[in-house]
Amino acid sequence: MANFMEFFVGTVKLVFVGSKRYYAWMAFLILLAAIGLTAWTQQLSDGLIVTGMRDPVSWGIYIGNFTFLVGVAAAAVLLVIPAYIYKWGPIKEIVLLGELLAVSAICMCLMFVTFDLGHPERFWHLVPGLGIFNFPVSMLSWDVVVLNMYLALNLCVPVYILWKAYHNEHPNYKILWPFIIFSVPAAVSIHTVTAFLYSAFPARAFWNASILAPRFIASAFCSGPSFIIIAFQIIRSTTKIKIKDEAIFKLGEIIAYAMGINLFLLISEVFKEYYSHTVHLAPMEYLFQGLHGHDGLVPLIWTAIALNVTAFIIMIVPKLRKNFKFLNLACVMMFIGVWIEKGPGLIIPGFTPTPLGEVWEYAPTTAEVLISMGIWAIGLIIFTLLLKVAIPIETGEFRKPGLEKK
Amino acid sequence: MSKDKKTVTTVNPRTASRRKFMKGLAGTAIGATLAGKAMASANSKKSGFLTIHSLEEYLQKNYREMTKEEKAQVLARMEKEYSERYGKDVKVKDTEPIDGVKFTYALDLNRCIGCRRCVYACVDENNQSRENPQVHYIKVLQFENGTMDFEESNRYYDPEMVPEEGKYYMPVQCQHCEKAPCVKACPIKATWTEDDGIVVVDYNWCIGCRYCMAACPYEGRSFNWGDPHLPAEEMNPNTHYLGNRPRMRGVVEKCTFCIQRSREGRYPACVEVCPVGARKFGDMNDPTSEVRYIFEHKRVFRIKEDLLTEPKFFYFFG
Ligand code: SF4
Numbered sequence: 021m022a023n024f025m026e027f028f029v030g031t032v033k034l035v036f037v038g039s040k041r042y043y044a045w046m047a048f049l050i051l052l053a054a055i056g057l058t059a060w061t062q063q064l065s066d067g068l069i070v071t072g073m074r075d076p077v078s079w080g081i082y083i084g085n086f087t088f089l090v091g092v093a094a095a096a097v098l099l100v101i102p103a104y105i106y107k108w109g110p111i112k113e114i115v116l117l118g119e120l121l122a123v124s125a126i127c128m129c130l131m132f133v134t135f136d137l138g139h140p141e142r143f144w145h146l147v148p149g150l151g152i153f154n155f156p157v158s159m160l161s162w163d164v165v166v167l168n169m170y171l172a173l174n175l176c177v178p179v180y181i182l183w184k185a186y187h188n189e190h191p192n193y194k195i196l197w198p199f200i201i202f203s204v205p206a207a208v209s210i211h212t213v214t215a216f217l218y219s220a221f222p223a224r225a226f227w228n229a230s231i232l233a234p235r236f237i238a239s240a241f242c243s244g245p246s247f248i249i250i251a252f253q254i255i256r257s258t259t260k261i262k263i264k265d266e267a268i269f270k271l272g273e274i275i276a277y278a279m280g281i282n283l284f285l286l287i288s289e290v291f292k293e294y295y296s297h298t299v300h301l302a303p304m305e306y307l308f309q310g311l312h313g314h315d316g317l318v319p320l321i322w323t324a325i326a327l328n329v330t331a332f333i334i335m336i337v338p339k340l341r342k343n344f345k346f347l348n349l350a351c352v353m354m355f356i357g358v359w360i361e362k363g364p365g366l367i368i369p370g371f372t373p374t375p376l377g378e379v380w381e382y383a384p385t386t387a388e389v390l391i392s393m394g395i396w397a398i399g400l401i402i403f404t405l406l407l408k409v410a411i412p413i414e415t416g417e418f419r420k421p422g423l424e425k426k
Numbered sequence: 427m428s429k430d431k432k433t434v435t436t437v438n439p440r441t442a443s444r445r446k447f448m449k450g451l452a453g454t455a456i457g458a459t460l461a462g463k464a465m466a467s468a469n470s471k472k473s474g475f476l477t478i479h480s481l482e483e484y485l486q487k488n489y490r491e492m493t494k495e496e497k498a499q500v501l502a503r504m505e506k507e508y509s510e511r512y513g514k515d516v517k518v519k520d521t522e523p524i525d526g527v528k529f530t531y532a533l534d535l536n537r538c539i540g541c542r543r544c545v546y547a548c549v550d551e552n553n554q555s556r557e558n559p560q561v562h563y564i565k566v567l568q569f570e571n572g573t574m575d576f577e578e579s580n581r582y583y584d585p586e587m588v589p590e591e592g593k594y595y596m597p598v599q600c601q602h603c604e605k606a607p608c609v610k611a612c613p614i615k616a617t618w619t620e621d622d623g624i625v626v627v628d629y630n631w632c633i634g635c636r637y638c639m640a641a642c643p644y645e646g647r648s649f650n651w652g653d654p655h656l657p658a659e660e661m662n663p664n665t666h667y668l669g670n671r672p673r674m675r676g677v678v679e680k681c682t683f684c685i686q687r688s689r690e691g692r693y694p695a696c697v698e699v700c701p702v703g704a705r706k707f708g709d710m711n712d713p714t715s716e717v718r719y720i721f722e723h724k725r726v727f728r729i730k731e732d733l734l735t736e737p738k739f740f741y742f743f744g
């Protein structure tokens with residue numbers, strides 16, 4: 021117990037003491053989170069009527085963000101594979117950072133789905149044992165299972181590693197490796213199940229495509245690592261953690277291949293729909309060209325395509341990707357591009373036109389956007405705090421009193 | 427024939443502005459200060475943070491897991507609450523399915539004149555929200571003669587007189603699919619198919635995830651985005667737990683073939699009100715029923731039959 025108290029006090033110190041930049045960053049995030057939560061109280065008291073969603077388009081940017089973040093969470097851990105194959109030196113650090121990012125992303129995912137519910141207070145209806153769980157029939161029940169399992173897994177592994185390090189001990193890799201290895205298929209499963217959630221029903225032609233799951237995985241390998249590349253640079257410039265340039269460039273290369281596959285799959289989809297020209301084409305027309313004068317998504321999706329293609333070119337040319345300015349630019353472009361593609365670009369055309377042919381345009385309300393930004397801010401707060409504690413343990417600066425590395 | 431000038435839409439897409447999405451995002455920049463204003467939706471009867479009134483209500487089990495006694499308690503509690511709220515003697519029934527009955531619907535496209543009387547009879551009978559947004563279980567689609575392409579249909583037609591020359595009308599509501607995708611979708615079994623074939627929702631169990639709406643190929647489901655508006659004087663006090671009892675915001679609802687009527691041998695309100703007798707309803711298992719006659723003697727079809735959801739809702743040309 022005393023042991024734990026010491027750890028707790030040490031953690032609090034770490035979290036509350038930092039550089040000016042750290043304080044500014046946290047203040048900024050807390051402000052956004054506060055605005056978001058204030059907007060959320062409006063939603064709690066008035067209902068989802070404060071959002072832009074209505075019957076014709078019954079899911080919006082909450083679920084869009086959710087889908088995108090599942091990808092980020094999955095990719096963060098899938099990095100274990102290349103990190104291991106290419107022997108990126110301190111693999112433990114990379115695994116650790118990836119898992120902490122996964123934890124933060126999953127927290128955001130869970131917040132986004134909870135905030136999207138009409139009755140979040142009835143969550144116990146979902147809890148096995150208390151409520152009724154329509155497992156294995158409902159794909160949504162699968163998603164609940166895999167996401168929570170993934171969250172638990174990604175919490176346990178880093179906590180164990182860090183706890184050991186805090187005591188200046190080496191983790192027992194005999195216990196650890198099976199978990200790390202298991203986290204790879206688990207990462208694939210969360211994104212696959214999330215894709216199946218959409219592709220499950222023929223009512224929505226835009227989603228009812230077998231290509232959806234592979235596309236999800238490919239685009240996840242773009243968005244997740246893009247975030248990590250930037251996070252790695254910030255981490256190595258502000259802490260004592262060392263991350264090799266090669267590791268970062270290799271990540272860029274992986275992103276390039278993933279984006280190549282993603283674009284290829286996109287072309288396959290576009291070809292099939294446009295060439296066969298059946299009723300299934302309508303949602304795609306709505307997305308890329310506009311339908312019956314409704315073209316709200318058109319500028320967004322073309323922006324996404326422009327961003328993704330440009331970023332792809334930067335990443336595929338070794339000279340460019342080895343220049344940090346270009347690399348970072350490409351990462352930001354890709355992160356935004358994939359967000360559009362997997363967020364609004366995936367969810368809204370699924371509903372437009374509706375199964376009976378109505379074209380009703382969804383647009384998020386201010387409240388909805390503020391709430392979403394709030395959730396992003398909370399997720400980044402979680403990530404920052406996790407790193408703030410984990411990194412000093414990793415570098416040996418934060419140890420059980422008496423065990424500090426000199 | 428009819429000159430119904432009531433507004434027909436939940437949300438009218440024709441007046442919805444273009445590029446709304448971009449506007450929504452752009453608005454955010456100045457949003458922080460305007461947030462309060464933008465969100466104050468015109469909702470007169472707000473239930474505030476909680477739609478729950480008691481711990482009992484919060485801990486209530488799924489309807490299908492309740493014992494007889496528990497059901498009786500819940501129904502009594504609801505009757506008391508609704509009676510107080512609407513100032514009339516509200517009855518909440520739990521009439522069970524009749525053994526061996528399989529309810530089926532048939533709609534005569536030759537007769538339908540598109541007057542939308544069924545739409546409003548349904549709203550009145552089933553205590554739907556009257557505004558913000560208005561909930562309609564029935565959508566009457568207008569087609570040009572010679573096409574049945576849903577995308578070319580118009581549900582917002584509003585001429586002086588119906589039917590219009592060269593047009594025909596197809597009302598669509600929940601098709602009570604035998605293999606209902608909505609039931610498959612629900613993560614917590616808040617929606618299911620009863621023994622008599624009616625697909626119902628337990629409003630007190632639904633968490634409002636709307637996955638069922640994404641799964642439904644017929645737009646059979648509506649969501650209560652805000653607190654439903656049900657004026658006390660228009661409230662129909664003859665209700666069923668699985669049917670037309672007042673709903674709270676944040677749950678899904680749908681056509682139940684007027685379960686409060688049909689299980690007592692009465693016709694659904696839409697069948698009763700139709701001025702041209704286009705709507706037929708009955709028990710498919712009864713060889714003498716009208717729907718059975720139609721099924722055996724007319725050329726019937728089901729919309730989106732290729733999805734194999736096996737609707738118990740047939741269309742025919744009488
Ligand atoms: S029409 Fe829709 S709501 Fe009705 S049973 Fe079929 S899937 Fe369910």
Ligand code: SF4
Pocket residue numbers: 611612613614615616617627631632633634635636637638639678
């Ligand atoms: S909205 Fe309600 S009925 Fe529909 S799937 Fe979700 S919990 Fe089930």
